[in-house]
Amino acid sequence: MIKPKSLKEGDNVGIIAPSSAIKKENIEIVEKSVKSLNLNPIFYPSCSMREGHLAGPDSQRAKDINDAFKNKNIDGIFCIRGGYGTPRILNMIDYDTVKNNPKIFLGYSDITGLHLSFNSLCRMTTVHGPMPSSDSPYYNTDEYTMSSLNKTLFTNEPLGKYKSPEGEELEIIKSGKCTGEIIGGNLSLLTAALGTKYEINTKGKILFIEEVGELNYIIDRMLMSLDLNEKFKDCAGIILGTWNKCKPDYGYENKIDSPLSKIFDDILGKYNIPIINNFRAGHVSPQFTIPFGTKVSIDTDNKEVVFLESSNK
Numbered sequence: 001m002i003k004p005k006s007l008k009e010g011d012n013v014g015i016i017a018p019s020s021a022i023k024k025e026n027i028e029i030v031e032k033s034v035k036s037l038n039l040n041p042i043f044y045p046s047c048s049m050r051e052g053h054l055a056g057p058d059s060q061r062a063k064d065i066n067d068a069f070k071n072k073n074i075d076g077i078f079c080i081r082g083g084y085g086t087p088r089i090l091n092m093i094d095y096d097t098v099k100n101n102p103k104i105f106l107g108y109s110d111i112t113g114l115h116l117s118f119n120s121l122c123r124m125t126t127v128h129g130p131m132p133s134s135d136s137p138y139y140n141t142d143e144y145t146m147s148s149l150n151k152t153l154f155t156n157e158p159l160g161k162y163k164s165p166e167g168e169e170l171e172i173i174k175s176g177k178c179t180g181e182i183i184g185g186n187l188s189l190l191t192a193a194l195g196t197k198y199e200i201n202t203k204g205k206i207l208f209i210e211e212v213g214e215l216n217y218i219i220d221r222m223l224m225s226l227d228l229n230e231k232f233k234d235c236a237g238i239i240l241g242t243w244n245k246c247k248p249d250y251g252y253e254n255k256i257d258s259p260l261s262k263i264f265d266d267i268l269g270k271y272n273i274p275i276i277n278n279f280r281a282g283h284v285s286p287q288f289t290i291p292f293g294t295k296v297s298i299d300t301d302n303k304e305v306v307f308l309e310s311s312n313k
Helices: 024-035 058-070 086-092 095-100 109-122 143-154 187-192 216-228 260-268
Strands: 012-016 040-043 076-079 104-107 126-128 171-174 177-186 206-212 237-244 275-277 290-292 295-299 304-307
Touching: 012 024, 012 058, 024 040, 058 076, 058 086, 058 095, 086 109, 086 187, 095 109, 104 109, 109 126, 109 177, 109 187, 171 260, 177 187, 177 237, 177 290, 187 206, 187 216, 206 216, 216 260, 237 260, 260 275
Parallel strands: 012 040, 012 076, 076 104, 104 126, 177 206, 206 237, 237 275
Antiparallel strands: 126 290, 171 275, 177 295, 295 304
């Protein structure tokens, strides 16, 4: 894997909006958020644009990504927010430029589309973690969230053993031990990439999955899409993240969805690999930062997830 350089105080960070638009009044909050890390935010045009549900035209959002990687004065790249939009620009990214100019790349949710493409086409590590939006400004959030984020951004030290927030212990779905490269992200984006050159390669890897605001039967359908594409068959292990605001659909004619626990057991439980749930990363606060593309070990007997290497050099 190609590993970018760690950030240091005073570095320039490109702020891009590859997905949905942000309210103009929140730009100041984002600026303050990034400056609280002693970094200098450089805003790209997409951050102040809006076209329907997107942060400007596809061409502009893709151009901002290409320009930020190309710019020798930009040391890292933070996505301003998620929402939706990355699948529309994957064919517009200059992956040679990305590969030849590796930089810390931070985001989650819809940013999964870019994590997948940078991992598969560039073999570059990326950072799945909180974005500097008004929902979770760095200067006004919890110590748990900032601890793993800061260590990931500013050092080349492994995060080591994952520690759950108080009262949020890991749940064991299937016992076992494994070691592998961690990759994944938002379930909707993982399924959207199936059948394309950007689809996730899970062979021998630890697959991380999270989702927000979906009905249980839809989660069932998306997991089955991954299953039918044999994405669980050859992976080393599975880490299920948070399922914030996901709930059963009570629908009509007394229809009631299965609980997520049964869905996980039905679809994933048939595989003889370690599977854990309630890893606090994704659409939740506090949240743990995940360095995608790095080696991780799982030991369910001890309820341990250990990050063995840094995403940076």
